[in-house]
Amino acid sequence: MAKFLQILVNGISLGSIYALTAIGYSLIYSILQLINMSNAAVFLTSAVIFYALYSSITAGQVALTFILTLLAAGALGYVIELVAIRPIREKGDSNTYALISSIGVKTILEQICQGTFGSEIKSFPTLLAGKYIDIMGARTSAIQIIIIVVTLSILFVMNWYTQHNRVGRGLRALSQNLNACHLMGMPVNTLIGVSFAVGSILAAVSGVAYCMYLSSISISVGAAIGNKAFAATVLGGIGVLKGAVVGGYILAVIESFVAGYWSMSAMNFVSFSVIIIVLIIKPTGIFGKKEQYKV
Amino acid sequence: MKKLLSLLLVVLMLITSFGCTKPEDKVESAADENGDFHIAVSLPYTGTNASYAEYIDMGIKVALKKLENEGWLNGDGTGKIICDYYDDKNDATEGATIATKVTTSTEPYYLLEVGSFASGVSYPCANIYKEAEMVQYALTCSKSDYLATSGDWGFSLSMTQDTAAARVAAYDIKYLNFDKIALIYSNDSWGLETCKFYTETAEKLGVQLLASEKYDDGQQDFTSILTKIKQTNPQLVMCFCAENDIVLIRQQAETVGLSCEWQVSSKSRTSNVLQNLGDLGEGLYGIYAKTKDLNDPVYIEYEKLYKEMYPQKFADDNNTTQKYADQGYNCMMTVIWAIKETMKTGTTRQAFRDKLATLTDFPGVQGKLTFATGRKILQIQYLSRIVRGEDGKLKWVNFEDILDTFDVDAVAGLK
Structure with a gap:
């Protein structure tokens, strides 16, 4: 029972990381039908920014470093949209070009991170190091609990934001009909920029939280999570925020149980098999809805 | 008409067969028109093993700097060694693409290739270098049949895994007296092979592994x-993991409450692991192949240059040189030696290979280097452990007198 619970807790805390990152993919897809591959690099870049600030300018103040990192990530997301996505979008070119552009941004950011940060693993500051809670024999670290609580809080805030906040409602409107928003005189470009900023902030939260969980940071940290988060988005229904969350948790829990009861090498085999089966049964993902177009 | 065509075909075949000579056959020396030698260096500058590439690269550059300070190969500023650096991304396909490129390149004409880091990349490319009759100096390749597979053209400064893993098992079971052992290893060529040899030796010594997780x-x-x-x-x-992975594994073991003794292979017995594990590293066992002698003039000279070129790195690593940088330095110094030795008669790829294979008691920074029969490198392996010194700082300490009382090769069945 203890083993079962331990693996479940591990899966849920990892699922929280997947979920946060997956929302970033889903949010942008819901508006532009674009898979923003640069999200994984923002995940890494934010963690690197946090590390750099923490070990120099902010000198050990976690809260201040965290806020500055989120601001930097938001600005980075806005700039990515402004420089790499908007020019292609405004020319009316296919999203395929924007996708390639986002892959380019991802590669550039990763190279910059490697060039400035180096390739060695480094210790990353964490919260409440060495504090554990025993839940029926399952040892849960304080940072795991913090990650789960923070994720659920962010999901709650995101839900409120898109339902009740003016900008959030604007984002929802964009996801329903971009052209109509244009015609209604809404600041579409700004709102799309904001969606990239929000997606990047979420990637930053998960990037920093994940490195705190690992107590370390290396340049390979973004790649694995980015792929998994994207898979989670597709599993849950791409473009549907709650789908990204559920997809993230399902994927991580499956992975944890396969690794814990069978083999870590079989983890990807099983989790991606599950995704394929789900997509065969329901091609739009768990919460995705079939779109109908008038001809 | 048919006869004419047949005749033409025969003539064409004859021309082709005479024309298809290897570039080597036309080359009297691999040096270019300026008398410079070109070497391809293929390392994983990006990807999970990038830190190792960085270290090896550093060592190579220290050796080149030393040569430059001595006036290059001829002592008068001529006869440079020019390295072209390729990123194989720790990927065999990328490695093969690089191998094809460097073996067929005529401008520059490469004398040899250095790298890659992982056996999983070097080993699949060995045949390309063998066919091209060009030395592949895979300095860290430890796959047990690498030297045989590479024909006469593969060289490595690392011990093969059959020897290294068997020795580790012997130390664990018969010297440290552990009989409840679990294994974690990377699912790659190196990890799979070390796991296999470790498990086989453990079974011979009467221990069944409790778990074996890749x-x-x-x-x-x-x-x-x-x-x-x-x-x-x-x-x-x-x-049997890379250094970045052992840091994660050891930290997460705390999260799940797994308390026991830990050991890493020589690959992860690094100052980086020592630094990043902090207090968690205390008591960690490791394996070290030959200790560097800090009073050895060869080492002192190397350390001086290393410190000048990489002061921050030197300070970060507790005022010592990085182990894989040492290997990169050793590799390039032996290359320089073989080139110098063959320059009088003409440094062709063949002449270079033949000379390198005779390397005996070369003064390296981790002890003397000898390529024994079959180009096997002879090395001693010590057990090592992170302990807290009198100054309160954690450091790696090698059990240097272990072999006086414990014949590891006999226990491991290697004699």
Whole structure:
């Protein structure tokens, strides 16, 4: 029972990381039908920014470093949209070009991170190091609990934001009909920029939280999570925020149980098999809805 | 008409067969028109093993700097060694693309290739270099049949895994007296082979492993397999992992409450692991192949240059040179030696290979280097451990007198 619970807790805390990152993919897809591959690099870049600030300018103040990192990530997301996505979008070119552009941004950011940060693993500051809670024999670290609580809080805030906040409602409107928003005189470009900023902030939260969980940071940290988060988005229904969350948790829990009861090498085999089966049964993902177009 | 065509075909075949000579056959020396030699260096500058590439690269550059300070090969500023650096991304396909490129390149004409880091990249490319009759100096390749596969053209400064892993098992079981052992290893050529030889030796010594868990490249979360291993209640967890992975594994073992002794292979017995594990590293066992002698003039000269070129790195590594940088330096110094030795008669790829294969008692920075029969490198392996010194700082300490009382090769069945 203890083993079962331990693996479940591990899966849920990892699922929280997947979920946060997956929302970033889903949010942008819901508006532009674009898979923003640069999200994984923002995940890494934010963690690197946090590390750099923490070990120099902010000198050990976690809260201040965290806020500055989120601001930097938001600005980075806005700039990515402004420089790499908007020019292609405004020319009316296919999203395929924007996708390639986002892959380019991802590669550039990763190279910059490697060039400035180096390739060695480094210790990353964490919260409440060495504090554990025993839940029926399952040892849960304080940072795991913090990650789960923070994720659920962010999901709650995101839900409120898109339902009740003016900008959030604007984002929802964009996801329903971009052209109509244009015609209604809404600041579409700004709102799309904001969606990239929000997606990047979420990637930053998960990037920093994940490195705190690992107590370390290396340049390979973004790649694995980015792929998994994207898979989670597709599993849950791409473009549907709650789908990204559920997809993230399902994927991580499956992975944890396969690794814990069978083999870590079989983890990807099983989790991606599950995704394929789900997509065969329901091609739009768990919460995705079939779109109908008038001809 | 048919006769004419047949005749033409025969003539064409004859021309082709005479024309298809290897570039080597036309080359009297691999040096270019300026008398400079070109070397291809293929390392994983990006990807999970990038830190190792960085270290090896540093060592190579220190050796080149030393040569430059001496006026290059001829002592008068001529006869440079020019390295072209390729990123194989720790990927065999990329490695093969680079191998094809460097073996067929005529401008520059490469004398040899250095790299890659991982056996999983070097080994699949060995045949390309063998066919091209060009030395592949895979300095860290430890795959047991690498030297045989590479024909006469492969060289490595690392011991093969059949020897290295068997010795580790012998130390663990018969010297440290552990009989409840679990294994974690990377799911790559190196990890799979070390696991195989470690398990075989352990079984010969009467120990069945409690668990044997592999993981894929890029894995960050090990909590599930650590939870699984925790259930087996091991005395020792032996990790055949890259240094970045062992840091994650050891930290996450704390998260799941797995308390036991830990050991890493020589690949992870690094100052980086020491630094990043902090207090968690205390008591960690490691394996070290030959200790560097800090009073050896060869080492002192190397350390001086290293410190000048990489002061920050030197300070970060507790005022010592990095182990893989040492290997990169040794590799390039032996290359320089073989080139100098063959320059009088003409440094062709063949002449270079033949000379390098005779390397005996070369003064390296980790002791004397000799390529024995079959180009096997002879090395001693010590057990090593992170302990807290009198100054309160953690450091790696080698059990240098271990071989006086413990014949590891006899115990491991290697004699």
